[in-house]
Amino acid sequence: MELAPESDAVSAASAVRASIGFDQLRVVGEALYWLESRPSYGSGPTLVRWSADDGAADVTPSRFDVTSSVHAYGGGTYAPSSDEVWCAGANGLYRVAEGNVSLMLEDSSSFGDLTIGNGELLAVRETDDGDALVAVPLVGAPVMRVLAETSGFFGAPRPGPGMLAWLRWSERDMPWDSSELWVAPYGADGFLGDPVKLAGGPTESVVEPRWGPDAALYFASDRSGWWNLYRWDGESVEPVAPVAAECAAEPWELGYVSYDFLADGRIVMVVQEGPRHHLAVVDRAGAVAPVKLPYTSIKPYLAVRGASVALVGSSPQVAPQVALVHLGDEPRVEVLARAEHPGLDGLTLSTPVELRIPVEGSREVVALVYPPTGAAPDWCAPVIVRAHPGPTASCLVRLDWQAQFFTSRGFAVVDVDYTGSTGYGRVFRQALYGRWGIDDVVDCRAVAEFLLTEGRAVPGAVFIRGASAGGYTALQAVAQDGPFTAATAVSAIVDPERWAETVPRFQRAHATRLHGGAGRVHAANIRRPVLMIHGTADDVATADDVRELADELQARGVPHELMLLDGVGHYVATSAHAARALEAELAHYRSAMAAMASG
Incomplete structure (x- = not known):
């Protein structure tokens, strides 16, 4: 199986450095404020102030974390x-x-x-x-x-x-x-x-x-x-x-702040339908009119400035940026800040395709499929199915440099809005309660099997990965028969009942409602190689559980690797070790493919 040349690929370090984030927009008078996360700096968020006269400037020193x-x-x-x-x-x-x-x-x-x-x-x-x-x-x-x-x-x-x-x-x-x-x-x-x-x-x-x-x-x-x-x-x-x-x-x-008030009495708000967001304006009579913008993902941080609204928007071709949208007859976008991508600008990108795939029980699941970068229309490739965290989060139609890291190496990456995701109403969001590790796995497996049936996925080269709650989904997916060749679990939950005791106070009720489905991940059931990546300072899903699972897998001779990141918390993707973790995940998939080819 021939993958893309390494020289044409997005490096792990570049993928992490490019993942600059903007959050918590606020407006005071004519000035805008926001928090800016810069992974390459190795520090926490910096407060930034913008004005039309002075542009953007840091408000807090680099040594201080807001x-x-x-x-x-x-x-x-x-x-x-x-x-x-x-x-x-x-x-x-x-x-x-x-x-x-x-x-x-x-x-x-x-x-x-x-x-x-x-x-x-x-x-x-x-x-x-x-x-x-x-x-x-x-x-x-x-x-x-x-x-x-x-x-x-x-x-x-x-x-x-x-x-x-x-x-x-x-x-x-x-x-x-x-x-x-x-x-x-x-x-x-x-x-x-x-x-x-x-x-x-x-x-x-x-x-x-x-x-x-x-x-x-x-x-x-x-x-x-x-x-x-x-x-x-x-x-x-x-x-x-x-x-x-x-x-x-x-x-x-x-x-x-998902909505705010314009100076003329109208309301501007972010609307989510499935994995996509758009901006809408509500007039005094309650009529809702969409605003045409170059963004498919908008964070819940709006800040009105007169007749304009500031937002954090992105799309598959546009990394997150702070923009001021002037809401006239023809909306005009003024970009105030954007993530700089030295060495990445001008690269060919993989653009996701949205699929609705039937699942057992007359359900359907939405998936975002990123083809290999530059792939032909009839592409067939190794596939990485990703289960998002939460599990009440959702897939987002935006530029994801860590997905591009894999697609630039010949993989297809597939994000799944499995049962429990937000964007589909209250009933769908609550449908995973008591069935965690069951319906989410069924949904991810259905997506993988659909891609195999359609000739898009290479047999023996279909992987599943997830972080946090998605890590639990990934581990349960390889604890049963199915299409997955190997799994990567980042900051994973292993035992829902124990997690309900150790999870921070805020999330205890969530842990209680979710468990009762598949239960603990048992080493005796693991049927495929697993890579577990975990921070030793994780206070949401403690590292003790993955250490114990790794010991049990070792005793049973099940192929596995445990990468412990010293001092890292729950968010591995934004840590100083994120590039290392990406390289380890790539090596894990390549090793599994080599083992399948030689076996």
Whole structure:
């Protein structure tokens, strides 16, 4: 089997260096702020400020990480004003002014969803015992006040006209399953009055509350089966723009902004349909009009600036970039920041094709197929099936340099939106509960078998890989008969029951609802070679489980490799060792193909 020449391929180091990320857009006056992750720098996110006069410039020094571990996944880690920025970091809350960073409040807790209101900084504070809504004065002594407490979780403290809105969900729930929207009087004295629940409950997820310029409270709810936009006018709740699509993102992080308000009273929002996103504008009558843009993936971080909206967009041919979309009769895109790709610009790229593939039980699954770079229309190649993490995440139609690393070497890469993925409504998102390791594996296997039947996949060269929850899917896929030749499991969960005990507080309810399907990955069932890549500092899926599985595989003589990355957490793909991990994965597949050819 002849693969692409190495000289024409994307190097692992280049694929990692090119994976610059932009997050958490905010606007203050005429200025825009965002967080920029630069894997090649080996540090955490940097806060960047952009203005029309000065362009983009770093606000925080390279030695300082604007980051938070609130609810394990962070979010809402900074809040800007006209001349200062308050942000979360190691050891507490910080103030950034004129390029200097000073500790505002020392506290070992985790903070997130930072918001300015009534002359004070509002935030969610998490400890081992639960969450609190807290307030810290912006001037004078930084004495923290607790506004509300819960043994569960809080999110989105949003000050409005004499009111404060926030989200709450119990420790027995995930916010995408069951969450509640509360409001209470919030006056100049800085204390809350009696709270009232407006929406949410056991069968409803409410996310992203925001006060509109009309003094109404807006939020997204999935009461219709889709996260759609609703409005509370002080008396009743009404739908704003019903559509059969997701108008909010699955809330793994705090601080998402999937919609915002234009100066003329219209609403701009991100809409997800399957693996694709688009921007839409909602007029005062509730009519939804799509905005034609060169992006197929848009992050849930919108920031309106007058008649324009800033966003983070990408497509299969365009790496993530910060863009200002001027919403006239003919929308105009002004790119403010883009990932630079020294040595990669001008390369031929593999563009994914979306397939809908039938699965047992009259279901179908969506897959994004990246052909080998430069392949002929009738290509047939080794195939890598990828199970995304989450498992409530989804495939994204965007430039993925790590996929290009493999396609430039003659592989096809296939992303699968298996059962449980977001983008297909509440019922589909919850369908994996109690069937984890079963239906997700069935879906991935169906995609692989379809490609084999169609003559696209080379028999004996079909692989499966996944990260986190997707790593569990990959391991279970080679613990039974099927088309897969080998598996790669990155930051994998091995034992759902044990994971439910060790997983961070935020995700315990998720672990409880997911397990009950295939159960623990047993070494005795593994039938194909496996590569496990894991960080020793992973606090979401501890390395102890993969060490134990590796020992059991060793005792049984099952081909395997365990790559432990010292000091790396759950996100191997953005670590300093990411290039090493990619090279190891490539070597794993080549070794499996060589063994099949010689056997």
